[in-house]
Each structure stands twice: as C-alpha cells, then as structure tokens.
Amino acid sequence: MSSKRSTCRYAFLAVLILAVAGSAFAGRDATSPTNNNSGKGKISTPTINCGGSSLLSGSTTQASLNVTVCAGASGLPAGFSLQWMTASDFAAYGWPGDSECLLGVCAPSFCKGSFSGNAAGYYYNIPANSCMTVTVGEELTEAGASTSCPGALACGTTYVFRGFGHATNSQQRSDFTANTSCTTAACGHDGGCTYTQGYWKTHSVDPAGNNTDKWPANVQANGLTLGAVSYTEAQLVSILNTSPSGGNGLVSLAHQLIAAKLNVENGADPAAVASAIAAADALISSRVVPPIGNGSLTNATTSALNQALTAYNEGGVGPGHCD
Numbered sequence: 675m676s677s678k679r680s681t682c683r684y685a686f687l688a689v690l691i692l693a694v695a696g697s698a699f700a701g702r703d704a705t706s707p708t709n710n711n712s713g714k715g716k717i718s719t720p721t722i723n724c725g726g727s728s729l730l731s732g733s734t735t736q737a738s739l740n741v742t743v744c745a746g747a748s749g750l751p752a753g754f755s756l757q758w759m760t761a762s763d764f765a766a767y768g769w770p771g772d773s774e775c776l777l778g779v780c781a782p783s784f785c786k787g788s789f790s791g792n793a794a795g796y797y798y799n800i801p802a803n804s805c806m807t808v809t810v811g812e813e814l815t816e817a818g819a820s821t822s823c824p825g826a827l828a829c830g831t832t833y834v835f836r837g838f839g840h841a842t843n844s845q846q847r848s849d850f851t852a853n854t855s856c857t858t859a860a861c862g863h864d865g866g867c868t869y870t871q872g873y874w875k876t877h878s879v880d881p882a883g884n885n886t887d888k889w890p891a892n893v894q895a896n897g898l899t900l901g902a903v904s905y906t907e908a909q910l911v912s913i914l915n916t917s918p919s920g921g922n923g924l925v926s927l928a929h930q931l932i933a934a935k936l937n938v939e940n941g942a943d944p945a946a947v948a949s950a951i952a953a954a955d956a957l958i959s960s961r962v963v964p965p966i967g968n969g970s971l972t973n974a975t976t977s978a979l980n981q982a983l984t985a986y987n988e989g990g991v992g993p994g995h996c997d
Contacts, residue, residue, distance in 0.1 A: 718839070722837050736988055737858065738809050738812070744800075757787075773850075797818075866941040867942060893935075930954075
C-alpha cells in the first residue's frame with residue numbers, strides 16, 4: 675500500500691511539473707523572441723542583409739559569409755544575435771518552436787551567434803539607423819562575440835539567417851528580423867588548395883584537436899616567423915588558441931598569417947597572397963604575439979590585411995579552399 679501511495683504521489687508531481695512547463699511554454703510566440711517585461715517598450719527590429727565588409731573579411735568566401743545588421747530608431751545598445759541554418763534544413767525543419775532551440779527537435783545545422791554591446795573593448799552596440807557587418811564562420815572569437823558553431827561554413831551552400839536586438843534595462847528585446855538567405859562561394863580549387871586557420875589549429879601538435887598533426891614537416895621541425903620573431907609549432911598553436919580579446923588586432927592578424935604561411939608551405943599557390951604576407955610581416959615587425967608576448971595592434975591597423983589573408987585562406991581568392 676505504501677508503495678502504491680508513493681507511486682501515485684510521484685505521478686502527480688510529474689503531471690504537475692509538465693502542466694506548469696506547458697503553461698509557461700504556451701504563452702511563447704514561436705515567431706518572435708520571448709518578452710515577459712510587459713511594462714517596457716521593445717528595441718526596434720533590426721534588418722539584415724548579405725554582404726558588406728567586416729574587420730575579418732572583405733567579402734563572401736567558400737568558408738564564411740558576411741552579414742550586415744542595421745539598427746532601427748532605438749539603435750542596438752546591447753548588441754544583437756543571429757541565427758542560421760542551411761536552406762535545406764530550413765525547408766525540412768523551419769525555425770525551432772522555442773526560438774532558441776533549448777527544447778524540442780532542431781535542425782542539425784541550426785546555429786546561434788551572440789554579439790554583445792555590453793562587453794568591454796568591443797563595439798556591437800550599433801547606434802540608431804546605423805549598420806555593422808560581421809563575418810559568420812569560424813573566426814567568431816572577438817571580444818563580445820560567441821557562437822554555438824565555431825567551424826567553417828560549407829562551400830557552395832545557401833544559409834537562411836534571422837536576428838534580433840538584445841534587451842536593455844529599459845527595453846525588451848526586439849522581434850525577429852525577416853529571413854535572409856546568403857550563399858557561400860562555389861566549391862572548387864586548383865594549383866593546390868587552402869585550409870582555414872581553424873583546420874590548422876585542430877590538425878596540429880595540440881592533442882585537444884583529436885586529429886593527426888597535418889602541419890608541413892618543415893614547420894613541425896623549424897616553426898615559422900611572424901614579423902621578425904620565430905615561433906615553434908607549439909607556440910604557434912597556442913597563438914591560434916588565443917582569443918583576440920579587447921580588440922587586439924595583432925592576434926586576429928596572426929591567426930590568418932599563420933594559416934596563410936602553412937597553406938603556402940603545404941603547396942598552395944602563393945601568388946594571390948604573397949604581397950599580403952609580406953605586408954603583415956612588416957607590420958608585425960618585432961611585436962611578440964600573445965600569449966607568447968604582449969604585442970598589440972589596433973583592429974583599424976590590421977583590418978585590410980586580415981581581410982586579404984582571410985580571403986586567401988577561405989578560398990575567396992587564390993587556388994580555392996580544400997573541399
């Protein structure tokens with residue numbers, strides 16, 4: 675008898691918990707972010723478009739997409755979020771019913787990226803009626819940016835995007851933007867091919883990558899120079915594993931320069947990147963890249979070279995990204 679009472683009591687509690695959860699979920703709008711602060715107005719809904727030029731990339735590549743986010747009358751003082759998935763997954767699954775994919779079944783390629791306007795040292799707080807371009811791909815590691823999908827995008831693939839503006843102390847977060855579809859550059863390569871900095875990071879001497887070390891034998895033995903400073907493979911991997919926090923453009927530039935030099939050592943045609951490599955080395959000079967040293971450059975100083983190197987590594991120019 676005691677066992678039956680316990681079973682009934684647990685069953686009742688389970689039903690009660692499900693009922694409360696169902697009631698909470700029933701009030702959520704599957705097409706827009708949840709807003710429970712009914713006394714506050716909303717952030718103006720931003721707009722998003724494909725293309726533009728970011729600090730990291732000047733254009734679409736085989737492994738990344740640039741998305742331009744434009745704020746409305748309220749601006750985006752606390753930043754914004756983007757969500758995306760492949761067009762084929764969108765056709766099969768649509769957006770998740772709980773908007774964040776915290777509950778239920780979600781598309782295999784569903785991804786989220788957050789761009790905070792409140793993080794120290796960065797700038798995702800877009801003023802009213804102004805725009806900003808961000809790069810969606812594997813280099814979402816700047817201060818204030820985070821993603822559930824840090825890898826490269828697939829070449830020749832259409833992705834569906836949407837976004838919303840973050841809430842502030844006085845305003846609820848915005849509704850979702852309209853959907854926007856963007857397509858990465860077509861697959862294909864010749865004259866050797868290139869890999870992204872993320873590939874080289876995870877196919878190195880670092881056991882965290884859980885892959886065979888694919889770095890060229892010459893680099894494994896002798897390392898590389900960045901500017902006028904020589905680094906071992908282990909030191910280069912530690913640089914690749916360092917987030918460019920606080921807007922230190924030297925770290926982002928080093929990531930792309932390491933990848934470009936590895937691609938050339940690996941047999942990729944260097945014609946499209948030789949001048950950018952030489953200019954990046956000249957700019958870095960004797961600065962020692964974190965975490966090996968404490969060198970620093972502003973994003974404004976490194977942006978153009980970062981774009982040129984990224985375009986080469988991700989197949990936007992040169993022989994093409996390895997499929």
